[in-house]
Amino acid sequence: xxxxxxxxxxxxxxxxxxxxxxxxxxxxxxxxxxxxxxxxxxxxxxxxxxxxxxxxxxxxxxxxxxxxxxxxxxxxxxxxxxxxxxxxxxxxxxxxxxxxxxxxxxxxxxxxxxxxxxxxxxxxxxxxxxxxxxxxxxxxxxxxxxxxxxxxxxxxxxxxxxxxxxxxxxxxxxxxxxxxxxxxxxxxxxxxxxxxxxxxxxxxxxxxxxxxxxxxxxxxxxxxxxxxxxxxxxxxxxxxxxxxxxxxxxxxxxxxxxxxxxxxxxxxxxxxxxxxxxxxxxxxxxxxxxxxxxxxxxxxxxxxxxxxxxxxxxxxxxxxxxxxxxxxxxxxxxxxxxxxxxxxxxxxxxxxxxxxxxxxxxxxxxxxxxxxxxxxxxxxxxxxxxxxxxxxxxxxxxxxxxxxxxxxxxxxxxxxxxxxxxxxxxxxxxxxxxxxxxxxxxxxxxxxxxxxxxxxxxxxxxxxxxxxxxxxxxxxxxxxxxxxxxxxxxxxxxxxxxxxxxxxxxxxxxxxxxxxxxxxxxxxxxxxxxxxxxxxxxxxxxxxxxxxxxxxxxxxxxxxxxxxxxxxxxxxxxxxxxxxxxxxxxxxxxxxxxxxxxxxxxxxxxxxxxxxxxxxxxxxxxxxxxxxxxxxxxxxxxxxxxxxxxxxxxxxxxxxxxxxxxxxxxxxxxxxxxxxxxxxxxxxxxxxxxxxxxxxxxxxxxxxxxxxxx
Amino acid sequence: xxxxxxxxxxxxxxxxxxxxxxxxxxxxxxxxxxxxxxxxxxxxxxxxxxxxxxxxxxxxxxxxxxxxxxxxxxxxxxxxxxxxxxxxxxxxxxxxxxxxxxxxxxxxxxxxxxxxxxxxxxxxxxxxxxxxxxxxxxxxxxxxxxxxxxxxxxxxxxxxxxxxxxxxxxxxxxxxxxxxxxxxxxxxxxxxxxxxxxxxxxxxxxxxxxxxxxxxxxxxxxxxxxx
Numbered sequence: 001x002x003x004x005x006x007x008x009x010x011x012x013x014x015x016x017x018x019x020x021x022x023x024x025x026x027x028x029x030x031x032x033x034x035x036x037x038x039x040x041x042x043x044x045x046x047x048x049x050x051x052x053x054x055x056x057x058x059x060x061x062x063x064x065x066x067x068x069x070x071x072x073x074x075x076x077x078x079x080x081x082x083x084x085x086x087x088x089x090x091x092x093x094x095x096x097x098x099x100x101x102x103x104x105x106x107x108x109x110x111x112x113x114x115x116x117x118x119x120x121x122x123x124x125x126x127x128x129x130x131x132x133x134x135x136x137x138x139x140x141x142x143x144x145x146x147x148x149x150x151x152x153x154x155x156x157x158x159x160x161x162x163x164x165x166x167x168x169x170x171x172x173x174x175x176x177x178x179x180x181x182x183x184x185x186x187x188x189x190x191x192x193x194x195x196x197x198x199x200x201x202x203x204x205x206x207x208x209x210x211x212x213x214x215x216x217x218x219x220x221x222x223x224x225x226x227x228x229x230x231x232x233x234x235x236x237x238x239x240x241x242x243x244x245x246x247x248x249x250x251x252x253x254x255x256x257x258x259x260x261x262x263x264x265x266x267x268x269x270x271x272x273x274x275x276x277x278x279x280x281x282x283x284x285x286x287x288x289x290x291x292x293x294x295x296x297x298x299x300x301x302x303x304x305x306x307x308x309x310x311x312x313x314x315x316x317x318x319x320x321x322x323x324x325x326x327x328x329x330x331x332x333x334x335x336x337x338x339x340x341x342x343x344x345x346x347x348x349x350x351x352x353x354x355x356x357x358x359x360x361x362x363x364x365x366x367x368x369x370x371x372x373x374x375x376x377x378x379x380x381x382x383x384x385x386x387x388x389x390x391x392x393x394x395x396x397x398x399x400x401x402x403x404x405x406x407x408x409x410x411x412x413x414x415x416x417x418x419x420x421x422x423x424x425x426x427x428x429x430x431x432x433x434x435x436x437x438x439x440x441x442x443x444x445x446x447x448x449x450x451x452x453x454x455x456x457x458x459x460x461x462x463x464x465x466x467x468x469x470x471x472x473x474x475x476x477x478x479x480x481x482x483x484x485x486x487x488x489x490x491x492x493x494x495x496x497x498x499x500x501x502x503x504x505x506x507x508x509x510x511x512x513x514x515x516x517x518x519x520x521x522x523x524x525x526x527x528x529x530x531x532x533x534x535x536x537x538x539x540x541x542x543x544x545x546x547x548x549x550x551x552x553x554x555x556x557x558x559x560x561x562x563x564x565x566x567x568x569x570x571x572x573x574x575x576x577x578x579x580x581x582x583x584x585x586x587x588x589x590x591x592x593x594x595x596x597x598x599x600x601x602x603x604x605x606x607x608x609x610x611x612x613x614x615x616x617x618x619x620x621x622x623x624x625x626x627x628x629x630x631x632x633x634x635x636x637x638x639x640x641x642x643x644x645x646x647x648x649x650x651x652x653x654x655x656x657x658x659x660x661x662x663x664x665x666x667x668x669x670x671x672x673x674x675x676x677x678x679x680x681x682x683x684x685x686x687x688x689x690x691x692x693x694x695x696x697x698x699x700x701x702x703x704x705x706x707x708x709x710x
Numbered sequence: 711x712x713x714x715x716x717x718x719x720x721x722x723x724x725x726x727x728x729x730x731x732x733x734x735x736x737x738x739x740x741x742x743x744x745x746x747x748x749x750x751x752x753x754x755x756x757x758x759x760x761x762x763x764x765x766x767x768x769x770x771x772x773x774x775x776x777x778x779x780x781x782x783x784x785x786x787x788x789x790x791x792x793x794x795x796x797x798x799x800x801x802x803x804x805x806x807x808x809x810x811x812x813x814x815x816x817x818x819x820x821x822x823x824x825x826x827x828x829x830x831x832x833x834x835x836x837x838x839x840x841x842x843x844x845x846x847x848x849x850x851x852x853x854x855x856x857x858x859x860x861x862x863x864x865x866x867x868x869x870x871x872x873x874x875x876x877x878x879x880x881x882x883x884x885x886x887x888x889x890x891x892x893x894x895x896x897x898x899x900x901x902x903x904x905x906x907x908x909x910x911x912x913x914x915x916x917x918x919x920x921x922x923x924x925x926x927x928x929x930x931x932x933x934x935x936x937x
Contacts, residue, residue: 169834169838299839304841313839316840347848348881354844355841360882360883400885400886403885407915410916416885417914419918488918
């Protein structure tokens, strides 16, 4: 993976839209209220949009709605949409971009023959709105191009979502009363929903139009060359009362944008910090974190991990467990643990955990999430807190296995049949249910060990081993050379993909995993798997195959990551499903939280992997990453560590790290051969890896390219 | 009466102070309460207690109340108004907390509220997230368990178990549902519905592709075998 040509792309985007983003940012920099570095704008990160339409989620952690920016020049709460156009001119609209440090302040441009408009949209929480809403401020900066002709900007306010878009669960749905325009606010149902700039001129039929009518406002802007003009719009996520609206009138855009930047920079500063020579990977890691955080709500005093900022504002164990893992490895254990506590609300009196009927994998996933939350970094207190719920959940798994046997299920020792109505899309005994249940029992063992209960840990591990043996026997019985979706042999690939990672039911060298990878990749597009129809590219199910590949064929894992990023939004989000041919995602809007979690987890594991009993360093790092990679504040099962990789001189690779109490295995890139260790505390085991003694801080190795490699 | 959870969630959350909102000032200095206030408060408490005692309904009146609540509950169920059903069901249970039949009614209403009630615009679930829906379903399961514990006759026991089994079956815990349906037949050996479900789940346990219907002959065979 080469360092990406951002400069080239930025130049291309600038020439396309002929808008001076630097000038727009400079305006922001010089604006009052942006004095502090924490609140200062960063330049937009201009990346290609790989989907047919460009959409981004602008929001804040905790809020119950996010703002949809795009497609085109529009911002929407789902309940209403504000769209901008230029009267009498055809303009092109750029994709949406976030800022270079991943702060989700959106930027886009509209460019026509005579004008160029830069939009900056920032959402921030406000004390007046409580912790479930946010305020979006959109600043439009108009630049003159080749003259000083007036620009007639039309702002259209429509009820309902953008297209594509979604209607929020709690949308009023219908505008019951005539809409009113009490300058500067537009009112729907007595609530203030959009604040327009003071110069707005109502051009609709009349103020107080009936519901369903678009309301158009016209602004005439007269920028002079070198003297741009600005307008500011404010949109609360939920309509507000007159008194709240009055308080917003004293706010300016710079204040809201500054608050947004400060908030996000503080969140990101708490997380692990990644720097590799591949700037796109660094950006994807941070973008993944932003998506995971924007997909957090608050309930019962805890964080709640949701599936997507738009249409999937709901909680599913399968997605939430991945979010917990990703937040843990990214250093946001506080949120991850709170998410895991939230998941306990799914526990039934029987001990099972379920978030969607028919999906029996939820219990194993919840157990796995609890173990991740308590282990990365390790916390005895958290392990003890989770133990009662985890014990009940594990007892349910053991009981359920017994029921299958008792009632003559054809695959004894495995979970009974289930009908998930999604995913595998078949009523059968699902291999993924057993994989996650095995992982659940191992998770109980890990929790018990951490909680200081070795006998319970041994019991759970023994039960997990028996279960794995039953799964192995069942796999042998299938006669298949890989891993079917169900024991009956039907269904779409889904839970069966997890046997290599993250459930580790099979060892990485198991030929069935190779067979599975061969089969699923044979019908895939650049290692991105399809779900059902060969045209349906899936945004995250291929991640587990890539994670498995990282432990033996890391080039394939990096190839997957490359393909995923080459199929992402211009803000590095991924849709759950999209058409390979048309690149359209329909109403299934990006970004999806599980895809974000997969990116964060995969990138972290390529550098630091703590799944086994040695710490693995640089498992999947490309040779170019050894030119200077640093992962800081990275939690592992052995504590929070810093790791850096570099080449202090030609032919010498050096690793520096925070000492840990276990041996560390340092992997060389697949294009190199490891010759000798230059440190007494490290010994070369094969041409691929060396082992560092426990508590080692640094080691250097002499390396050479493999035959035939540059 | 427990408020409608949906209303509670919406009303309670919006407008709550943000975590970073400025804190309220510390407690005010303690003041001495005048003696006459204490005496007046005590007298008022005694008066309220006396009024409650005087107003307490007699047994006949209570029966009439239960009948009225029951009628309102049935009416709400007929209208598939699960919000009202839960409210009247809760009143029924408050009127007779150990009455298995009432607990079953409430559990059923709550299950339907969680899974079937429509919310804003009527096209979406009444409860916004699966956390809220499963919270309601878990309460329904607990009430069904209580109904079983309070059952005093074989018929009540069978009905309570049947309800538990149905909830488990709907959730996708078919093997656990099967166990419960089998136990229903212990108390109600002629329960054709329970027998049909036992036949169906047993068949699907052996072959998940087995259809959703069973033949009368298979059900008859099971019932005959139990006799």
